[in-house]
Amino acid sequence: MTSINSKARLITLEGSEGAGKTTALNVICEILQQWDIDFIRTREPGGEPTSEKIRDILLHSEHLHAKTELLLMFAARNEHIENVVKPALAQGKWVISDRYVDASYAYQGGGRKLGFEIVQWMDNFIVADIQADFTILMDIEPEIGLERIKNRGQADRIELESMDFFHRITNAYREKAAENPDRYAVIDASKTIRQVTRSIQLAFIQHRDKLL
Numbered sequence: 001m002t003s004i005n006s007k008a009r010l011i012t013l014e015g016s017e018g019a020g021k022t023t024a025l026n027v028i029c030e031i032l033q034q035w036d037i038d039f040i041r042t043r044e045p046g047g048e049p050t051s052e053k054i055r056d057i058l059l060h061s062e063h064l065h066a067k068t069e070l071l072l073m074f075a076a077r078n079e080h081i082e083n084v085v086k087p088a089l090a091q092g093k094w095v096i097s098d099r100y101v102d103a104s105y106a107y108q109g110g111g112r113k114l115g116f117e118i119v120q121w122m123d124n125f126i127v128a129d130i131q132a133d134f135t136i137l138m139d140i141e142p143e144i145g146l147e148r149i150k151n152r153g154q155a156d157r158i159e160l161e162s163m164d165f166f167h168r169i170t171n172a173y174r175e176k177a178a179e180n181p182d183r184y185a186v187i188d189a190s191k192t193i194r195q196v197t198r199s200i201q202l203a204f205i206q207h208r209d210k211l212l
Ligand code: T5A
Pocket: 015, 016, 017, 018, 019, 020, 021, 022, 023, 024, 044, 045, 073, 099, 100, 101, 102, 103, 104, 105, 107, 108, 148, 149, 158, 159, 189, 190, 191, 192, 193, 194, 196
C-alpha cells in the first residue's frame, strides 16, 4: 500500500502485447466512477512530457542495448512517479496506470534476460514505497495477442521481437503474479471482450473491501 495518503490507491494494468489493456482500462474507469472515486489515468512509459519523450526513444529508436532500455524505462518512470503519481496520491486521488514497474520485470528482466535481481535493485531505488496496491494482469498467449495487433500499422521496436522474447515476458508476468497473489488478479484475456469485462468487474468486487 502506498504510504503517501492512506486512502489513495495505485492500480496497475499489465500484460503482453495486444492483451486488451486499453479495453480493460475503460472497464476499470467505469467501475471507479460507479464507486465515486476521484482518479487519474496514466501510462508507462510516458504519462508526462519528459517521460513521453523517453517513450519515443524507447519505442522508435532503431536499436537500443538491453541495459540502455532498462535505464530509460526507469528514467521515464522516475519522472512519472515524481511529477504525476506522487502528487496525485498526495491529493488523495487514485492512480490507474497502464503498465508500471512489473512491466520492467517482465520485459527487461524476462524478455531481455537481464534477470529479476537488477530490476529489483532499480525498483528499490526508484519506485521504493510507491508500489501498486492492486494489479490486473491481462494474461494471454503471445500468439493470440500479436495476432490481434498485426493489422494495426507500423510495429514499434519492441513489437518486432521474436516469439521467444514474448513467451519469456508472459512467463515472467505469471511468475510475478504467483509471487504476489494478494496484489494480482489474473484475467484470462483470451476470452471475449464481454467475458473479460465480467472477470475484471468480479476481481474489483472481490478486492473492494481491501481497496476502500
Ligand atoms: N515496456 C513498458 C517495457 O518494455 N518495460 C516497461 O517497464 C514498460 C512500462 C509500451 C511498450 O513498452 C514496453 C511494453 C510495450 O512493448 P504500448 O503502446 O503501451 O507500448 O504497448 P502495449 O501496452 O502493449 O499496448 P497495445 O496496444 O499493444 O496492447 P493493449 O493495450 O493490451 O491492446 P488493446 O487494448 O489496444 O487491444 C488490441 C486489439 O485487440 C482487440 C482490440 O479491439 C484491439 O484491436 N481486443 C480484443 N479482441 C478480441 N477479444 C478480446 N477480448 C479483445 N480485447 C481487445
